[in-house]
Amino acid sequence: LRQIRTTVSFRTCNSIIHQDRTCKTINLVVSMPERGSSMSREDSHYRPYHHRRRHHHGGGGRRIPDRWLNYDPVGRDLEGTPFVPFKTPLDKSFFVGKDDLSEDEHFDVDRIVQYAREQGKTIGLVVDLTNTDRYYKKTDWENYNVKYIKMNCPGHEVSEREDIVQKFLETVDEFVSDSSNDEKLIGVHCTHGLNRTGYLICRYLIDRKGWSAAQAISMFEYSRGHPIERGHYKKSLYEAEERIRKGTPTENASTENGGGDATTP
Template identity: 30%
Template sequence: MTLQLLKSFFVYDELEQSILSDYGDPPLILKHSTIRNFAISPTLSLKLRVFQSPHPKGHKLPSLPLIFLIHGLGGQLNQFQYLIDNFSHFSEVLAIDLPGHGRSEFKSDWRIYEPDHLVKVLETVLLACVPESGREVVLVGHSMGCILASKLANRLGIRCVGLVGICPPGGTPEDKKKVQDLQRILSYTPAVIFNMFRAVDRAGGLYSKSVSRMVSPATASDELRVKQLRWNLQVNTHAWIRTAYSLRTPTRQEWHDLDMPVYMIGAEDDQVTSPANIEVIRSWLGPKSLDIEHTIIHDAGHACIIEKPEVICGLISDFVSKSIDVKLSLGWQLAFLASKMDKWSLKNEDKWRRVQSVSTRLEGTFFRGMKTLRQDDEIHSPARLEEAYPDITDVIDISREAPPYDPTTFQRIRYHKFPTVSKLPPTREEVKAFINLVDNEILAAHKQEDNEKEIVIAVHCHYGFNRTGFFLCCYMIERLGFSIKRALQAFQDARNPGIKHSHFIDELHVRYEL
């Protein structure tokens, strides 16, 4: 045994001290987190860290289900930082650090960490934070959080309208045996000895077994590994042992009894809970989940919620809006709010005027992004566009409404109407039709005329950011061989700040990464 390893049993090394100097709370979690005292039973109260963020436009919308996030063994609510950021745009979000985890209080009583008692803790927090009786809830669990979510869902009954399980354990016999073998070891391992195991396990820092077990070894960045190492270091050994020893996976009947849509997500490189659990659990689910497609994420490990956040957010957003409630869609909510507003009100027109009229040309393409024109506007009229941008040969108008300008007044530019719905990412069929318009109509027409002038196509919706950026990114990815990252960056460089709505970006990752 080396001196350095022996020293690690008692003190943190320089890297570990540096990482632990920052607890790692993102700003949004810091803003909406509190430590509150909850009476779990007449004889037990616990101080728990709770994150609860209100829907920023909730008072203007119909009643919406709450999203309740439940972390896994040794985890904490920080691990949901990307999901929290995503969900907070279209729902009220609730999450907690379980007893002895994160910043929540540790108590030595082993009974506190039994699954049924942890479910009681979750239910107590939910009732205290969301006092409206009957308020609908969508549960999202990661790892052991899937076990607790399934049990809580059955207790909530009709109040729970959907469940998402990310990396669920305990489906296959091999996974169950892994849990049982661990529990046998824990039954005779004192905490001081277990801490020595932990020190050995984290030898190697960012590339230790403790970190590499949680992430995909091929794709995980050092930034991601720092996050994972910080969470590993913050684990309370006593709470971990008690929780792991008491762990009991749901039975086949408990999964079958879930009377709501259930969606499972696994990770291809998961070394903690096998992705094979997904198919087994799926076969046990009740009739409301029979037609729901479950997903295995490639190039991701057990920490897929931070490795592939855009994909995870996109998949869950699709599930909750399509299988649970269409109102849990940022696109639906934006459209609902927009229907009550005048697009050309004084306030909105002022916002429109401040937006860049036409972008620079997207690097490596023949596209420009732009906002819509107005017929009698000295700065933003068709005539002014032709004068200021002599390179533009064609305009594609993707707004649904008739344009606020007369396309027939173009003298040189060719106008193409391609109506799409605002606030929602274009469908796969719309993207296919857009590409067909560009390739088989616009480019083909210029080629047929043997026009030697370089072709430049300007695309616009109202402001020219979200739908416009989405279509252009899809074209760059499908026809020009761009990666998702490069396509998004090319659009942002040309038309800052790029695609604004996160659900458009998430949808790009879902379509082109899976």
């Protein structure tokens, strides 16, 4: 397989994961028959970050979030949806003095916009779920005419915060209702672009699109390239599906924001 570092594909083809034991990378090589089209070996998505366990506290600049280097920067856009999940971009100041990091690991707003453009895609909206403003400036998105929405979402709590869920659903509804956004992507990220991000994207697919929880979770995990790690988030998604099936109203959860941003997504 061609090994192109941080090749980010927004193509909507489906596959299962095959591990290359030699270079310890993840290559997506086999098509899932139930959704999308087949993918040739030349179309393989190279994931150089998967299974890396890195912690970086040295060097100059600002401290990189815990475990941030362990996750792929960005996933594929989810087939049949406008969503593309990614981990939080970081301001360039985070990479100052960290000479042991490759250019591929310098993931900022400029890089994600570039990736999208290279695939003929446009990001029209970004929903930032981190519970902090320290990672980058919102003007970084506005400079590219990307609408930026901040939703402070404490780590580990999103499944108990129906107010955040409803705000997310309404934000996406408003964006997709505008026909001028039909071909645009919605970028969603938390610190690692995984748990909070996955929960809210899956809730939209369940609540608004009628997907089953299993279908939504499977598609998100395939597209992101990492599994949702919070078992209680998955349990909550199945409960949401059951409530919708039974027509049971959702109870309002607390609207109190928690403390600082969790070190895990």
